[in-house]
Amino acid sequence: MVFQTADTTIFRALKGRGKPHDFMACCPAHKDANPSLHVMVKGGATLVHCHAGCSQEAVIAGLRDKGLWQEHRSSRPQAARVVATYNYVTADGALAHQTLRLDPKSFRQRRPAPEAGLWIWGLGTGEYMRTGPAKDWQTIKEERFAEWPAGKEKIRFDAANLVLYRLPGVIAAVKAGKTIFVCEGEKDADNIAALGFTATTNAMGAGRGKWLPGYSETLRGADVVLLPHNDDVGREHSNRIAASLHGIAKRIRVLDIAKVWPECGAGQDISDWLAAIGTAETLTALIQALPEWPPLPARLRPLTLAEFLSKQIRPREMLLAPIIPEKGLVMLYASRGTGKTHAALGIAYALAAGTKFLKWEAPKPRRVLLIDGEMPAAALQERIAHLVAGTKGVEAAPDMLRILAGDLIEEGGIGNLASPEVQAELAPALEGVDLLILDNLSSLTAVIRDNDAESWGPIQDWLLRLRRRGVSVLIVHHAGKGGQQRGTSRREDVLDTSISLRRPSDYDPSEGARFEVHLDKARGVFGDDAKPFEAKLEVRGGEAIWTTREIEDLHLSRVKAMLDDEMTIRDIADELGISRSAVHRLKKKIEAGGGDDD
Numbered sequence: 001m002v003f004q005t006a007d008t009t010i011f012r013a014l015k016g017r018g019k020p021h022d023f024m025a026c027c028p029a030h031k032d033a034n035p036s037l038h039v040m041v042k043g044g045a046t047l048v049h050c051h052a053g054c055s056q057e058a059v060i061a062g063l064r065d066k067g068l069w070q071e072h073r074s075s076r077p078q079a080a081r082v083v084a085t086y087n088y089v090t091a092d093g094a095l096a097h098q099t100l101r102l103d104p105k106s107f108r109q110r111r112p113a114p115e116a117g118l119w120i121w122g123l124g125t126g127e128y129m130r131t132g133p134a135k136d137w138q139t140i141k142e143e144r145f146a147e148w149p150a151g152k153e154k155i156r157f158d159a160a161n162l163v164l165y166r167l168p169g170v171i172a173a174v175k176a177g178k179t180i181f182v183c184e185g186e187k188d189a190d191n192i193a194a195l196g197f198t199a200t201t202n203a204m205g206a207g208r209g210k211w212l213p214g215y216s217e218t219l220r221g222a223d224v225v226l227l228p229h230n231d232d233v234g235r236e237h238s239n240r241i242a243a244s245l246h247g248i249a250k251r252i253r254v255l256d257i258a259k260v261w262p263e264c265g266a267g268q269d270i271s272d273w274l275a276a277i278g279t280a281e282t283l284t285a286l287i288q289a290l291p292e293w294p295p296l297p298a299r300l301r302p303l304t305l306a307e308f309l310s311k312q313i314r315p316r317e318m319l320l321a322p323i324i325p326e327k328g329l330v331m332l333y334a335s336r337g338t339g340k341t342h343a344a345l346g347i348a349y350a351l352a353a354g355t356k357f358l359k360w361e362a363p364k365p366r367r368v369l370l371i372d373g374e375m376p377a378a379a380l381q382e383r384i385a386h387l388v389a390g391t392k393g394v395e396a397a398p399d400m401l402r403i404l405a406g407d408l409i410e411e412g413g414i415g416n417l418a419s420p421e422v423q424a425e426l427a428p429a430l431e432g433v434d435l436l437i438l439d440n441l442s443s444l445t446a447v448i449r450d451n452d453a454e455s456w457g458p459i460q461d462w463l464l465r466l467r468r469r470g471v472s473v474l475i476v477h478h479a480g481k482g483g484q485q486r487g488t489s490r491r492e493d494v495l496d497t498s499i500s501l502r503r504p505s506d507y508d509p510s511e512g513a514r515f516e517v518h519l520d521k522a523r524g525v526f527g528d529d530a531k532p533f534e535a536k537l538e539v540r541g542g543e544a545i546w547t548t549r550e551i552e553d554l555h556l557s558r559v560k561a562m563l564d565d566e567m568t569i570r571d572i573a574d575e576l577g578i579s580r581s582a583v584h585r586l587k588k589k590i591e592a593g594g595g596d597d598d
Contacts, residue, residue, distance in 0.1 A: 010039055010063065011039070012265065014028070014039075014068075015265055017266050018266055019267040020041070020267050021040065022041070024036075024039075027050045027054055027059060027062070028059065028068075029055075029058035029061065030050075030058075032052065036051045036052040037050050037059065038050075038051060048060070080103065080104060081102065081103050082100050082101070083102065083103045084100070084101035084186070085100055085101075086099040086165065086190075088164075088167070088203060089168065090161070095111075095112055096160065096161045096162070097109060097110065097123055097163075097203065107204075109123045109204065110122070110123075110136075111160045113136065113137055118134070119136045120136070120137040121137065121139065122138075122139045123159065123162065123204070125157070125159040126139065126157070127156050128140055128154070128157055129141070129145045129148075129152065129153065129154045129155075131149070131151065131152055132152060132153065137155070140154065162202075162203055162212060162214070163214075163218075164200045164201070164215050165186055165189055165201045165203070166199065170198060170219070171218070174218075174221060178198055178223070179197065179198070179223045179224075179225055180222045180225070181200070182200055182219075182224055183199055183201045183227045184201065184228055184237065184269065185201055185229075186201055188227060188270050189201045191271045191274055195274075195280040195283065196280060197280075197283075206229070206234050206237035207233070207237060208240070210237065211240055211241045211244055215244075216244045216249075219248065219249050220248050221248075221249070222249050224245055224249045224251065224252050225254070225255060225287055225290070226238045226253070226254045226255070226293075227269070228256065230257055230264050231267050238254055239306070239307070242254060242293045242294070243310065246294075252292060252293040253290040253292060253293055254290070255270075255286060255287065257270055257273050260286055263276070316328075317363070318363060319434060319435055319472055320350060320360045320361070320362050321360060321361050321362075322360070322522070323360055323497045323499065323519070323525070324351075324474065324496075325472070325496055325524075326470065326472060327468075327470055327471075328467075328473075328496040329475075329495050330472070330474045330495065330496060330497040330498075330499065331475045331476075331492070331495050331499065332347075332475070332476050332499045333476070333477040333498075333499070334500065334502070334515065335478070338503055339512075339515050341375065341383070341439055341440075341476065342537055343501060344474065345383055345387055348401055348435075348437055349384070349387050349388065350391075351366045351401075351434070352367070352368050352397075352400035352401035353391060353395060353400070355391060355393075355394045358533075358535050365396065365397065366434035367401075367402075367433050368400065368433070368434065368435045368437065369404065369429060369433045369437070370401065370437045371404045371406075371437065371438050371444065372406060372407075372439045373413065373438075373439065373440065374406070374439065374440055374443040375439075376407050377405045377407040377408050380405055380407070383544075386539050386542060386544040389542055390544035390545055390546075402429070404429065406443070417438070417445050417459060417462070418458040419458075430466070430469075434471065435471070435473070436473045436474070437474045437476070438475050440476040441476065463494070464494065484500075492521060496521075496522075496523050497521060497522045497525075498519070498522075499518070499519060499520070500518040501515040501516070501517060501518075502515060504534060505575065505576050511536070513535075513536070513537035514536040514537070515535060517534070518532045519532070531550070531551075531552070532551045534549045534550075535548050555576060556586055556589065556590065558576065559572055559576070559586045563587065569583050569584060
């Protein structure tokens with residue numbers, strides 16, 4: 001390692017990439033198109049290393065030829081000396097804390113100690129130490145404290161009263177409606193103030209947590225311009241300040257100096273621009289041309305990781321736990337005559353009333369729009385009347401469930417929901433709706449060909465737009481010959497939940513609506529909630545009565561009876577429509593005493 005006195009001469013001359021104290025540049029010792037020279041300033045010393053293999057002697061010679069290498073007598077880093085003191089004062093002018101700029105470049109912070117003329121070196125809450133009375137307080141280091149002689153002291157101090165730099169002038173400027181420049185560092189703030197503007201900064205530079213909420217409150221109602229350094233740290237710090245000021249400051253603008261100064265190097269700042277070409281008049285013109293923050297975003301502007309993680313996104317609640325979330329897309333499908341409309345109506349009324357249906361529960365009432373494109377209105381009315389009569393102890397408010405029945409629309413029914421014109425007609429009816437139920441897909445999207453993924457595109461786009469608006473959608477659909485949902489599998493791609501209703505193997509048509517409920521796809525649903533179950537509807541005295549049973553319990557008693565009849569595992573599996581491994585598992589449960597005894 002070779003040392004020289006630290007400065008920014010090499011960084012600027014070689015157009016370094018990075019920061020003045022740690023950067024890559026083209027090596028002067030060989031033809032270098034891809035920067036291979038690493039220069040780092042550490043402890044007041046400059047360290048140089050060529051990754052292409054040039055010796056340090058060759059690198060130093062190349063720097064010396066360019067007049068960039070300062071000869072030195074010793075490799076020991078020079079002792080730091082104070083080159084600038086920045087006072088942070090309260091609104092009434094009392095000293096709150098100081099930042100000291102040192103050479104070689106570094107910074108230290110201190111604040112007045114309780115004893116006049118003494119300092120506490122550090123701004124945070126914690127323990128501090130000193131060698132004895134009438135000495136400054138230092139941040140505690142237990143290993144050093146243990147070595148100090150008798151008379152040493154240790155004490156705990158609260159955090160300093162942190163304020164904005166040049167605070168009295170900032171407060172006056174805000175009241176006067178003047179523009180406030182928020183810089184990244186005291187030197188920049190002083191240089192801007194020297195031009196006749198009002199400028200400030202926060203202590204301890206850029207970084208997460210450096211800008212405090214109290215700083216934003218000081219700038220309430222202000223016209224603010226942010227001046228970040230030309231590096232990622234500076235821009236991220238500026239974004240955090242802007243986000244903190246959003247809704248507090250009257251106006252926020254950001255001047256990215258690199259966008260108006262093509263020669264701006266990495267890590268350079270507004271002070272470098274002023275030293276090179278900047279004037280008060282030019283700065284004023286630049287500021288006047290700036291758009292407000294945040295600028296109107298492009299429709300497809302990606303968010304940075306920091307923006308995305310800091311974005312306030314409300315967690316999705318459940319409309320019908322655990323199967324229908326807010327902004328959810330759900331499909332309920334079954335063969336004709338299985339009972340899918342009965343199930344859809346039960347879901348609709350449960351959400352409208354904020355009650356249970358089958359094994360699912362609506363935590364609170366929600367507004368539902370049911371669009372039916374197939375059933376005769378009289379039959380639909382009768383089913384809903386039975387459902388309302390059978391729901392005991394709770395009643396939906398009149399406006400919580402609305403029905404749009406195609407049978408009552410004389411001119412062409414509801415129309416094709418894949419059509420933008422029909423979607424636009426429906427838009428007013430969807431205002432304030434939490435769940436839209438489409439019963440069923442085939443009757444409401446007549447031109448969509450079941451196996452054509454492209455023809456599904458227009459309806460999927462509409463459903464995704466509804467989800468972005470906060471509307472959940474339950475699609476009722478037919479099952480194909482194989483029992484799966486009919487048509488293109490692309491439909492399942494955007495679904496949160498896919499619910500299949502299947503007739504039990506021992507189903508008799510005289511039973512009416514009795515079916516098994518299976519969750520083919522259910523995001524975030526696990527354990528007992530994901531287990532299939534059997535549901536049965538009976539209408540007694542004009543009331544719809546639903547009952548449920550666990551499928552495993554039903555299979556258990558039937559498997560026991562078949563085993564008693566000496567049927568084989570294969571025959572039982574074929575009879576029940578389940579796997580042989582499932583039959584084996586039920587047989588073991590029976591043998592362990594888990595089956596019926598009668």
